[in-house]
Amino acid sequence: MRFSPFNRFAAVIIVFGGVVTLCGIAALAQTQPARQAQRQTPAIANVGRTPTAEEMAAVDRTVGTTGKELPPGRGTAKEGAAIYARKCAYCHGQNMEGVRQMAGTGALIGGPRLAGAGPPTWAAPASGIKFFAFVTTVFDYIYRAMPPYQPYSLQPDEAYALTAYILFKNDLIREDTVMDRETLPKVEMPNRHSFIPDKLEDIPDIEKRGCYKTYGVCP
């Protein structure tokens, strides 16, 4: 008899049944010791405690790219100028030109340029905050880490005012524009699309990006 539909159907059923039976035997053989192992390893219970919302807020000043973590508050460049002169100018310069730490002097006072330079180019790589892809990076760093050696000393209003002042000095906003949790994330940075990869969701997959193929230096 040639290869008839019934024969094919029977062959498939027999093979399928055999596979299912084998799988069933194998599964039984595997779950017994696995279940025993699970019973022997106790669950991790009663280690650590749930933090309160205040405790979490006390150590959480980071702000991400969407700006949804921005604290309540507001500030303008005019207010920021006064704070900058008092708290920032000694490291970052009167006109945000930066203060170079003098070599060999052991000086700790110094900070990078914040304004007066565009996004970096191959011909002119020096840059201020126009380097950043997102304006929230500026707010986050000021609010969380500045001034150096006195982090967490700035209030949200001060951080908004300083960010506004820096953005104003970089010609990104006007002197009286109010920066708050709604308006700040909307400021577009000129260097947003200079980075490779451009989309944030493409960043984690280094194999897809081709990093392994180029001696580990991502293309």
Place this chain on the structure above:
Amino acid sequence: MKSKPSGRRRFLKQGAALAGLAAVGRIETARGQERVKLTNPPDSAIIRDPWTGEPLRDPEGNVVADWSGTPEWKAYQDHVRAMGGPLYGGNEKDHRLYGYRSPYVTTFRIGTEGSFNPAPTTVKTPFLSLLSPLQDQLGVITPAGLHFQDDHSFEAPNIDPRQHRLLIHGMVDHPLMLTMEDLMRLPSVSRVHFVECNSNGTLSHANRIQPWATPGDIYGEFSCSEWTGVLLSTLLDMAGVQRGASWIWAEAKDRRNHTKSVPLWKALDDCMVAYGQNGEPLRPEQGFPIRLLAPGFEGVTNVKRLIRIKVTDQPGLFRWEARTYTSLRPDNKIRWFQFEMQPKSIITRPSPGYPLPSRGFYEMRGIAWSGGGKVRRVEITTDGGRTWKDAQVQEPVYSKAATRFVFPWTWNGEELMIASRCTDDRGTTQPTLAQMAKVWMVEPDWFRKPTSSTWRFNVIQPWKIAGDGKVTNAIFSI
């Protein structure tokens, strides 16, 4: 006759100067609110002229006192915040209780202040970078005292582990707050891994391209230790990561509150919250009481003094990853988030600082590593890169850790160029200068005077051996 008293007075004044401190002005120190002042010495400490009983005075007229043994001096020693104070290991240690090296061993870290020029450093220089002397590392483990340190706040803080907490929150079902005791109860692992700065080997460091540059000058921002701690996957499992999360933000609690974004796949893979280094608790300069360890990733990812892990669905884009740890391309695009450190290797003997004293047998040896996994193969060239022979990669070979390689060899007095080339188990190998230039989209000569940061510069590192046995840095030759 006045000679005897004046001679004795002069002797006593000199003795006093040697024995103690003059109570000149106020020596103020600060640690939080505590201030210790060495003024108004107790009567027993004041040095008096034994003939007249008057207090001796220094040229400015201040009373001279010998503070040694007084409780005020002990308090000053405990709190002084300067070179020599407890933050710099100033307290006397009983060497029987915590050992010491032979005085004939004078290996030290190389201090640089990060201004990228070979300026001389003194004991008063705050070091941005303390490079590990790789040429003197005998095994795969870097001694804890020689482990490199890069600290953008120049100083390790003094954290009380009893007050320290680790917070896990964000896109998790159960936010967690853990003390050090809690962490000690949890399942632990102990792994051998390196920590390496993204800038290790960069041409922007002036010391690195000098002909006298030792392996420590070239690749000093690299060290390997046994790290003990809790896997981050255990902690994230306890907290319960929610669907949609793809990143974690790890933050430090110190002068700079350094924060880094780490992809969630890496956090769940082999990241750990480490509390132990080489069998003892982390040292303050390595992040006491806990640090994040991301094996194989850029050094800046290994956040010291970890205070919190926030699970999110976005990279934070914090200052260092957004700007400093990026590199510019000639087409004005910028590479960021390169994550893994690539394969590198260096011959530690012979090297500048360890010249060849005579002809004859030598075991060439060195260290190789890769952030991608184990070192599969190390090759040596003795003719400037024309031909390559396999060196022996010695056990133990750990993944993402320092690995020793050895190559028995005879020197016949000739001038030659030697180098090593590492390949990891993923097949990634070290490039030549020409191959690196292709990836960087520049001419090879551009590297001699780079106009932007040359991070991740893992080009083959050659040594030139002269006829008299002297070894010099021959970067750009292969």
